[in-house]
Amino acid sequence: MGFEFHRQAAGSHEIWYNPRTNKYTTIPNHSGDMPEGTLKAILAQADVDVEDFIKSK
Secondary structure (H helix, E strand, O other): OOOEEEEEOOOOEEEEEEOOOOEEEEEEOOOOOOOHHHHHHHHHHHOOOHHHHHHOO
């Protein structure tokens, strides 16, 4: 989706940046599955459509 690792944030979170869209998003780096609500929030913050994300896999 064009995001690159930008820096480590507090705890086990990472900041990712998309230079094409000038958007940042914070992503938790935990073991196990990510809750659906968390994923939806990340996609919204990154301005990525859910369907586009699914198609990109």
